[in-house]
Amino acid sequence: MTIIMFLYYLITAFIVVMVAWNFVREKKTVNDMVLYLLVLIPLILRILRVK
């Protein structure tokens, strides 16, 4: 794994944490909760090296 690729995985992990944090903080709007979770799917699959 090259350094740049490693950094991309780190960036992805950072975005996952940020989106998950937004999901936790969202109190009312269900649409936004769904949106945060949908955004997480490809990022998590990439971190887990599935797709």
Next chain:
Amino acid sequence: MVGRTPVISREWKIKSILLAVVVLLMVFGGLPLYKHRHARVPVVAGPGVTRVIKLSQYVPSLKGSPADADVFVLEGKEPGGKILVMSNTHANEPAGLMATFIMIENAAVEKGTLYVIPQFNASASRNTKPGDGYPLYFDIPTEWGAKRFRMGNRDASPLEQWPDPDVYVHYPDKQLFSFNDVRNTNRTWPGRADGPLTERVTFAAMEMMRRDKIDVAIDMHGAETMFPVTNCIVAPQKSAKIATLVSLNVKAMEGFDNHVEPSPGNFRGLSHREIGDFSDTIPFLLEAPIPFLDQPTGPKTVKLLLDGKDPFLLSLSKKKKLFVPYDENGWSMEKRVGQHLSVTLEIIRQYTKKNPETAVKVTGIPRYAEVIKAGVGHYFHDPAKAAPASIHYE
């Protein structure tokens, strides 16, 4: 605290339900992809295989990476010329893979050496194509049951080579390609030792050809019936004579067309161009028609992949929109594999006739008519009955 039950707010009830749905989606969607990525396809090395090496022998940085492809070496008792056959440069064009598996399991070399790389873009063979509904696997029927293969993608997996650049700048010619061609091992020739993974793969193959003094390289592909460069042998100037003789001979002796396409001098990165320009090896690229890859077809099913029958292509054929003859019989896997094998054998024969001092003699590989009659699966051996040492996983 006694007597108090924890209260779950409405907010967290909704979040829990949503979270559960998304986790289920990821598990059910991701698990088949994970399994595909880790599925192993056995190949039974026949008596002709004398050793199995890795591409990392030529570029050590490939060692341990998913792109480090196996190279099956079949050495004859008598010295002679050296032939390299590669397949799955594009892992969504599997007729070449069937042909090289048949070679590994059945070929015997009497004179010279045969190098076979079945999964040239090994990373692409573990990649899947999003959006087109491609099957993850396909089964080839054999006398001992179905042999399962992974259906790969055209390009290496982004899991191994990420990110893509905005534009792929070819090395060393600086020609500009589409961003995803950086993962296409038929755009990254001749490669470099310290480039992206795919450039290291092609560089390793170049090094193998230069160091081992390989005389002929054959790269097996498949192309759409609506694409003009299909059903042909792509050859640069240095390979043109042999390619022409091969084309004439398979037409006269075996009854199938395989015309010669000149390798364009200004289109860089392709095996048939760079191998010839950067080594003494004579390159050929074989294209067999694969209706499955055409855009205007019905669903991309295993059946379409194997029999090549599609009503929409048939309709287009009647309107003369295809570059190959096409009728109700489609364009089966047997036909494509048979073409690859016969053309390869004919290239070896014509090369040997022209270069008797570096002759190559190979036996045990079936030709076009035999593959059509017996089926592709007839030539695969049952791993359950094979000696464990002869089984390799691709």
